[in-house]
Amino acid sequence: MIARFFAHARFALVLTLLVSGTAAAQPPADCRPNPLNIPGAPYPCVYPDNRVTFRVAAPDAQKVRIRLGPGFDMSKGPDGLWYVTTPPQVVGFHYYTLSIDGAVVSDPATRTFFGSGFYNSAVEVPEPGTDGDYYHAKDVPRGQVRQQRYYSKVTGTWRHVYVYTPPGYDSDGKAKFPVLYLLHGWGENEQGWYMQGHVDVIMDNLLAEKKAKPMLIVMDNLNAVKPGESAALYFARGNLTQAVPQPPPAPAAAPAGRAAGPGRGGRGSLASSVFTEMMLTDLMPMVERTFRVAPGRDNRAMAGLSMGGAQTFGTALANLDKFAYLGGFSGSSGGRGGFDPKTANDGVFAEAAAFNKKVKVLFLGIGSMEGPGTKTFSEQLTQAGIKNVYYESPGTAHEWLTWRRSFKEFAPLLFR
Amino acid sequence: MIARFFAHARFALVLTLLVSGTAAAQPPADCRPNPLNIPGAPYPCVYPDNRVTFRVAAPDAQKVRIRLGPGFDMSKGPDGLWYVTTPPQVVGFHYYTLSIDGAVVSDPATRTFFGSGFYNSAVEVPEPGTDGDYYHAKDVPRGQVRQQRYYSKVTGTWRHVYVYTPPGYDSDGKAKFPVLYLLHGWGENEQGWYMQGHVDVIMDNLLAEKKAKPMLIVMDNLNAVKPGESAALYFARGNLTQAVPQPPPAPAAAPAGRAAGPGRGGRGSLASSVFTEMMLTDLMPMVERTFRVAPGRDNRAMAGLSMGGAQTFGTALANLDKFAYLGGFSGSSGGRGGFDPKTANDGVFAEAAAFNKKVKVLFLGIGSMEGPGTKTFSEQLTQAGIKNVYYESPGTAHEWLTWRRSFKEFAPLLFR
Numbered sequence: 001m002i003a004r005f006f007a008h009a010r011f012a013l014v015l016t017l018l019v020s021g022t023a024a025a026q027p028p029a030d031c032r033p034n035p036l037n038i039p040g041a042p043y044p045c046v047y048p049d050n051r052v053t054f055r056v057a058a059p060d061a062q063k064v065r066i067r068l069g070p071g072f073d074m075s076k077g078p079d080g081l082w083y084v085t086t087p088p089q090v091v092g093f094h095y096y097t098l099s100i101d102g103a104v105v106s107d108p109a110t111r112t113f114f115g116s117g118f119y120n121s122a123v124e125v126p127e128p129g130t131d132g133d134y135y136h137a138k139d140v141p142r143g144q145v146r147q148q149r150y151y152s153k154v155t156g157t158w159r160h161v162y163v164y165t166p167p168g169y170d171s172d173g174k175a176k177f178p179v180l181y182l183l184h185g186w187g188e189n190e191q192g193w194y195m196q197g198h199v200d201v202i203m204d205n206l207l208a209e210k211k212a213k214p215m216l217i218v219m220d221n222l223n224a225v226k227p228g229e230s231a232a233l234y235f236a237r238g239n240l241t242q243a244v245p246q247p248p249p250a251p252a253a254a255p256a257g258r259a260a261g262p263g264r265g266g267r268g269s270l271a272s273s274v275f276t277e278m279m280l281t282d283l284m285p286m287v288e289r290t291f292r293v294a295p296g297r298d299n300r301a302m303a304g305l306s307m308g309g310a311q312t313f314g315t316a317l318a319n320l321d322k323f324a325y326l327g328g329f330s331g332s333s334g335g336r337g338g339f340d341p342k343t344a345n346d347g348v349f350a351e352a353a354a355f356n357k358k359v360k361v362l363f364l365g366i367g368s369m370e371g372p373g374t375k376t377f378s379e380q381l382t383q384a385g386i387k388n389v390y391y392e393s394p395g396t397a398h399e400w401l402t403w404r405r406s407f408k409e410f411a412p413l414l415f416r
Numbered sequence: 417m418i419a420r421f422f423a424h425a426r427f428a429l430v431l432t433l434l435v436s437g438t439a440a441a442q443p444p445a446d447c448r449p450n451p452l453n454i455p456g457a458p459y460p461c462v463y464p465d466n467r468v469t470f471r472v473a474a475p476d477a478q479k480v481r482i483r484l485g486p487g488f489d490m491s492k493g494p495d496g497l498w499y500v501t502t503p504p505q506v507v508g509f510h511y512y513t514l515s516i517d518g519a520v521v522s523d524p525a526t527r528t529f530f531g532s533g534f535y536n537s538a539v540e541v542p543e544p545g546t547d548g549d550y551y552h553a554k555d556v557p558r559g560q561v562r563q564q565r566y567y568s569k570v571t572g573t574w575r576h577v578y579v580y581t582p583p584g585y586d587s588d589g590k591a592k593f594p595v596l597y598l599l600h601g602w603g604e605n606e607q608g609w610y611m612q613g614h615v616d617v618i619m620d621n622l623l624a625e626k627k628a629k630p631m632l633i634v635m636d637n638l639n640a641v642k643p644g645e646s647a648a649l650y651f652a653r654g655n656l657t658q659a660v661p662q663p664p665p666a667p668a669a670a671p672a673g674r675a676a677g678p679g680r681g682g683r684g685s686l687a688s689s690v691f692t693e694m695m696l697t698d699l700m701p702m703v704e705r706t707f708r709v710a711p712g713r714d715n716r717a718m719a720g721l722s723m724g725g726a727q728t729f730g731t732a733l734a735n736l737d738k739f740a741y742l743g744g745f746s747g748s749s750g751g752r753g754g755f756d757p758k759t760a761n762d763g764v765f766a767e768a769a770a771f772n773k774k775v776k777v778l779f780l781g782i783g784s785m786e787g788p789g790t791k792t793f794s795e796q797l798t799q800a801g802i803k804n805v806y807y808e809s810p811g812t813a814h815e816w817l818t819w820r821r822s823f824k825e826f827a828p829l830l831f832r
Contacts, residue, residue: 038534039639039647058519060478098521103474105514105521112528112535118454119528119535137565137574145563147610149553149617158553170706173589194563201565223455231455290586 027053034110034123036093041109050088050125054107055081061101068096068123090369091127092401093196095120113196116187122196127401133205135198135404140208141167145200150286154278156227161283162190163291164200164217166207176292178299178415179216181279182407183308185331190221193407196400202408213415215301218287222311224275276315280322301414303327303363305403317345320358325414327363329406330370330398332377339377341384352385361413362388365406367396389413443469450526450539452509457525466504466541470523471497477517484512484539506785507543508817509612511536529612532603538612543817549621551614551820556624557583561616564706568698570690572643577699578606579707580616580633582623592708594715594831595632597695598823599724601747606637609823612816618824629831631717634703638727640691692731696738717830719743719779721819733761736774741830743779745822746786746814748793755793757800768801777829778804781822783812805829 027033031045031053043055054066056074064074064082069089074082095115097104106112112119126132143166152159166177182199184192193199199217206212223231287293302323304312309331316323341349349355362381366374378390391409396402443449447461447469459471470482472490480490480498485505490498511531513520522528528535542548559582568575582593598615600608609615615633622628639647703709718739720728725747732739757765765771778797782790794806807825812818 038530040533056519058517060518061516062476062478064519098519100477100516100519100521101474102476103472103480103514103516103521105516105519105524106528106535108521108534112522114454117456118524119522137567139567142565147561147563149558151553151555170586170708200563292586 032126035126036110036113036122036124038109038111043109044107044123046089046123046125047085050091051085052089052123052125053083053085055083055109056098056100056107057081058100063099063101065099066096067099067104068094071099089123089125090396090399090401091125091131092396092399092404093122093124094399095122097121111195114187114189114191115185115196134408135202135205137201138205138208140204143167143169143200143204143207145194148286148290150282150290152224152278152282154226154274154281155224159221159278159282160190161221161287162194162219163287164194164203164219165291166214166216167204168214169216169292174292176294177214177216178294178301179218179287179291180301180303180325180411180414181218181220181283181312183222183302183304183311184219185304185306185308185403186222189223190219193217193219197404197407199404199407202404203411206408206411212411215411215415216287216291216293218283220279220283222275222308224273224278226274273311273314275311276318279315280319284322297322297324298360299324299415301325301327301361303329303407303410304331305329305406306331306398313345317348320348324359325361325363326359327361327365327406327410328374329365329403329410330367330374332364332374339380341380341386349381349384349386356385356387359387360416361410362386363391363406363410363413364388365391365393365402365409367393367398367402369395369397370402448542451542452526452529452538452540454525454527459525460523460539462505462539462541463501466507467501468505468539468541469499469501471499471525472514472516472523473497474516479515479517481515482512483515483520484510487515505539505541506812506815506817507541507547508812508815508820509538509540510815511538513537527611530603530605530607531601531612550824551618551621553617554621554624556620558620559583559585559616559623561610564702566698566702566706568640568694570642570694570697571640575637575694575698576606577637577703578610578635579703580610580619580635581707582630582632583620584630585708590708592710593630593632594710594717595634595703595707596717596719596741596827596830597634597636597699597728599638599718599720599727600635601720601722601724601819602638605639606635609633609635613820613823615820615823618820619827622824622827628827631827631831632703632707632709634699636695636699638691638724640689640694642690689727689730691727692734695731696735700738713738713740714776715740715831717741717743717777719745719823719826720747721745721822722747722814729761733764736764740775741777741779742775743777743781743822743826744790745781745819745826746783746790748780748790755796757796757802765797765800765802772801772803775803776832777826778802779807779822779826779829780804781807781809781818781825783809783814783818785811785813786818 027042027045031047033042034044034046044052046052056064058064066072066084072084072086074084077083097120098107106119107121110121113122143164146163148161148163149158182193207214225231300323302312302316309328312326312328313332316326364374364378378388381388391406393402393405443458443461447463449458450460450462461469472480474480475496482488482500488500488502490500493499513536514523522535523537526537529538559580562579564577564579565574598609623630641647716739718728718732725744728742728744729748732742780790780794794804797804807822809818809821
């Protein structure tokens with residue numbers, strides 16, 4: 001029976017993969033395997049100058065393309081495999097897919113990451129020097145990321161949430177902890193902050209340096225629809241219950257963060273979203289029943305990226321009795337041009353002194369390549385007397401490195 | 417900024433997916449979406465008679481195939497998408513991939529599952545009636561599946577382990593729990609028992625019915641290589657440090673579990689594997705330091721599927737001072753034809769009475785479509801006076817339904 005596993009029908013395929021992955025051709029020594037590759041896969045690989053070489057086995061295809069940024073056509077090498085080397089890429093985590101004779105699929109050479117509503121491949125271009133140390137595992141005490149299933153009455157489904165518990169959560173059986181509710185972006189899921197964001201590693205490192213307070217981080221799935229509704233609706237409407245926006249005419253090559261989105265139904269649609277109802281009715285009570293949670297709004301924060309930032313502002317600004325800390329990373333509240341502090345978000349900003357007393361931290365993070373909208377919003381808030389923290393990630397776009405950095409700046413401000 | 421997330425470059429792609437996934441054509445009402453589909457995807461779908469219809473968007477491809485069992489050629493429908501409906505499939509979880517003009521990739525319509533060393537698609541054919549209830553979520557107290565990173569001195573890497581903790585683990589801060597070390601099969605990883613096996617749901621359900629004792633279940637990754645070795649080596653050699661087996665000449669269409677594997681280097685190679693060394697040196701001490709673990713061999717079990725079963729027998733039979741319960745699901749110890757109880761596994765079976773006293777449960781599970789090897793082995797053990805439990809899963813092959821069922825039979829026998 002030892003050998004039974006070799007009888008598996010998929011074995012032949014894998015040998016092929018292994019051969020194409022290892023024996024056939026190794027990349028040049030200075031092209032380091034993408035850290036997100038499946039174990040043992042030499043491609044994609046990243047050069048010291050951040051060029052990336054991709055390789056794909058597609059023996060009978062007519063056209064193979066890497067769908068990353070503007071996209072790159074591949075060409076067949078003498079070994080019959082398809083290759084392309086891109087120009088230098090921006091540092092950080094980039095989703096990508098393959099187009100094989102028009103079929104858009106993930107690259108079997110990398111792990112898969114849920115984004116845009118399905119599982120993509122990804123490449124991680126390392127930051128220079130020690131810049132990325134904060135999201136790399138070090139020899140420090142480790143928290144856990146727990147997967148908890150729970151039933152939602154609002155959606156009528158079993159749901160799945162990730163919860164970070166800090167080192168020492170188990171050994172001190174009495175201590176209670178503040179909670180950050182942390183949301184992913186459009187088309188992603190509850191795995192995003194862990195798989196793409198390395199949020200547990202960042203927190204473990206911050207805690208080891210005593211730069212942040214120990215806290216729970218609850219990472220749920222924004223996909224929340226009422227019984228009988230299709231989840232596809234969520235992806236189409238961005239989880240709004242009211243306005244179903246028209247998509248922008250964004251070509252695949254559009255610079256991230258530049259194209260203006262469509263007009264939206266205002267904050268009310270987010271505040272009343274299915275997610276907000278589910279969060280208040282099902283998620284928060286489950287968390288407070290299951291984990292040792294410090295009570296009250298002063299021990300509760302909410303933040304998110306992109307659509308999760310918009311959701312955060314929608315949910316929390318309408319429920320300031322429950323949240324004292326807010327963060328939006330590449331996504332926050334309405335405004336942008338027509339922001340009127342007296343009327344925006346049902347007038348929550350109208351009395352600056354009262355707002356500043358209630359909201360201990362209002363954090364706005366953005367990548368420097370995402371355009372001026374968030375900076376403008378921050379300035380508008382400041383002009384209206386609303387205290388806020390503006391952080392701009394240098395050289396990054398609407399991508400995970402912006403959000404890792406934003407989180408690293410935001411977390412130390414919490415629960416002080 | 418609310419609309420910022422719509423500016424994302426991938427939005428156009430996803431709209432395409434959504435359109436092809438929802439608006440273009442819904443499957444017939446009696447073809448139910450595969451439970452493993454990404455949210456909102458109507459295909460693949462499963463008919464009541466277990467036929468499965470697949471759909472793939474590959475506009476410019478010449479040949480598209482579903483790589484499931486013997487494989488199925490697809491043909492283009494009037495909507496320009498590729499379709500095929502298979503004959504009725506065996507119930508349970510089946511990995512599959514697409515071949516698009518010769519490129520083997522996962523189907524973007526489903527979640528992805530690590531098997532054969534990369535991320536596959538999968539289809540789940542429901543069991544009739546209530547047969548599958550034991551692995552479906554019910555309204556019972558829920559355990560957690562915790563993701564824990566730890567450093568291994570043996571491999572020189574940070575590793576990632578899944579640990580199931582039963583309901584009530586946190587609320588009773590004093591109780592200690594026995595531990596089952598549970599291994600995946602060749603080409604899979606630490607996610608397998610959770611993602612493919614639903615092990616936490618099975619345990620939660622067994623516990624709610626008081627059919628099993630509360631326990632921790634530690635699910636690590638068999639991929640363990642020494643510093644400087646490539647992980648590809650692990651996949652090629654099945655994690656053996658000594659013998660590097662030759663692959664069998666198995667065509668992709670070979671019936672699972674039928675083809676005889678190659679001769680192997682005997683048990684010694686598994687007992688001395690890098691995994692065993694890593695487990696004893698790094699994993700077990702970390703688990704006993706981090707979780708509330710009941711001490712001693714009587715509180716320790718080890719089991720695994722396929723290669724994980726072989727690894728279990730290799731590791732545990734050589735370390736019976738540490739384990740009192742053993743399980744192999746579609747994979748166990750050497751033997752098969754030439755089994756000699758006096759000499760096999762360094763003679764551990766030679767004194768039956770002593771063995772039976774030490775090993776409280778020796779469990780052998782197999783699918784009825786996998787051939788007679790495991791039954792023969794069980795009979796040989798019985799003839800040699802070695803008590804063992806033989807379980808045969810009706811109608812299933814070398815696949816996850818065999819292993820879910822085996823686990824359901826095995827877990828209630830532990831720690832009695």
